[in-house]
Amino acid sequence: MAFYKSPPDFVGDDTLTIEVKYPGGRTEIQKITVNVAGPGGQKI
Structure with missing residues (x-):
């Protein structure tokens, strides 16, 4: 099992x-x- 949490205010590909x-x-x-x-959010 793995969990992912992005840094605060991060938007984009990781x-x-x-x-x-x-x-x-x-x-x-x-x-x-x-x-x-x-x-x-929606990516256009």
Whole structure:
């Protein structure tokens, strides 16, 4: 499980990387892009 919280007043694209470890030793790196539009914001 992962949680994301943007900095206060941040608007735009943010990228994060998580490492997922599975039983048996397998590991994956996942890159996720989050678009922060702000409360009630719409991207035009």
